[in-house]
Amino acid sequence: MGVMKSVGRQLAPRVQELAPGLTAGFVREALNRAIEGVGPLAPASVAADKQLKEQRGDVERAIHEVIENNVRIAGAQGFATNLGGLVTMAVAIPANITGLAVIQCRMVAGIAHLRGHDLSDPRVRNAILALLLGEEQVAELVGKRKLPATPMALATAPVHDPTLDGAISAVVATDIITRVAGKRLATTVGRRVPVIGGVVGMGADGYATWKVGRYADRELLQRRK
16 A cells, blocks of 8 residues: 555656646535535435434444445445546546545545534534545644644634645645555556456555544544534
């Protein structure tokens, strides 16, 4: 995974040439779609409440199901967007990046909702995006003071700092593009056997989503209503 990410950093500028629309703004749009719902995907809170009902009010079991469901969805889109080779790259990479962002935002937003956080609160929205970076990168950014606090602290800050909106979006956009670019190199190696690319994409996106979900589960504490 480290090698893929290192390669991804080198390929990221090329990815942005292929998909010039993937600026930091696409991350906010992905978050909005995740919370409001898009296509066949129900809004994050609706999907989370459905799981809570199915688990008879058990929040922890509902969160487990939210994570598992979105891991499966992430794996499916990772498979679908990584089947092709170089010919489909210009279309597949932006689709993979956007799809992964929406799914992971939807999962984390669902967890936040089940833990009593208000998804319309801009502080909570910044926390959701920060969680997409993963525990190690968040710790590194906090240590370097490039991020003022942990996601839980961001969600419960006394006031919303609007200067964080763009900064967090930019970091998350770069991270997702880097990860997908690195993974894409691995999938194109097996482009003569198309299914290999799909399997690599499915495993990488599913595992990355699972890690983000487990981190969000640990980080987002229950809010008193």
